[in-house]
């Protein structure tokens with residue numbers, strides 16, 4: 001009998017330690033996959049000397065989400081240590097990718113254009129710089145579509161095709177325009193696109209106003225989203241603090257506890273109050289992170305749809321993200337299926353699970369665009385007799 005009990009115990013013990021090992025292994029796989037996940041995109045940007053395939057809003061939400069993730073993991077004691085390491089790692093890698101994007105979209109092409117301008121008389125310039133000029137990935141992609149469309153059907157001549165036709169001045173950019181002045185110059189090709197029928201002056205002003213303010217609007221709305229989430233979460237947090245402070249009032253001898261990271265430095269008294277409060281704060285950051293990460297995929301999906309292709313975007317990044325998120329979910333679930341363990345981890349589970357679905361959708365977009373472009377290249381227009 002005693003032997004049986006011992007066997008049962010050791011079996012139970014074995015399986016729980018195996019679970020821990022599997023959970024830890026999945027966590028480590030997730031860390032490794034996330035270490036490499038953004039490298040393909042960094043390489044793609046490097047070889048293209050551009051980051052125009054990547055939605056700047058997506059990247060921005062990633063960085064904000066990473067900060068919330070970091071705070072959530074620090075404050076929520078139920079999260080796994082690997083989750084915390086990953087949060088640190090994400091932040092570092094994404095800041096690197098973000099810096100590269102800013103470099104290519106704002107600094108590199110600026111230098112390149114300035115050098116070009118001083119070497120090449122403006123009148124002989126090709127208008128490739130229009131694409132480079134865009135200060136937001138989404139903006140430059142609009143231009144992409146524009147030139148693509150032009151190749152197919154537009155009667156308006158486009159930079160790639162156009163070599164010094166009588167209208168070619170329209171496509172040359174002045175130094176002021178290239179230096180991202182908010183004042184547009186005559187002959188902006190982008191302005192032509194905005195309203196081909198109206199006067200040149202109207203076009204220029206209208207188009208430039210739309211283009212220049214687009215990133216600002218996006219950043220503003222991202223800030224709006226973050227502040228709304230912060231506000232809602234703060235209300236939530238205050239309510240749960242309220243509930244926890246009640247017993248404190250009825251038991252005033254409880255003392256103060258200071259939280260530093262996941263460790264408690266207890267001055268004295270009951271830990272539960274502060275642990276709960278930190279947990280609530282951690283949960284709040286966790287949910288904020290979830291909404292931000294999930295919301296961040298949408299601009300990328302929309303950008304791909306708008307462009308009708310996913311060039312400049314590396315599918316490997318999304319494949320790795322999918323694997324990284326799936327193993328991340330696995331590491332939490334394998335560790336324990338008890339609701340008491342799952343509940344505090346819920347934001348991380350919803351985030352990673354949701355991102356798996358959204359990344360699968362982005363990968364389907366890649367497949368669809370491949371398929372679609374191969375159909376288009378197979379298509380031969382009927383010969384005109």
Ligand SMILES: NC(=[NH2+])NCCC[C@H](N)C(=O)O
Nearest residue numbers: 062066090094293351352355
């Ligand atoms: N900068 C990062 N790579 N952050 C990690 C984000 C993780 C999150 N589950 C997502 O896929 O969006």
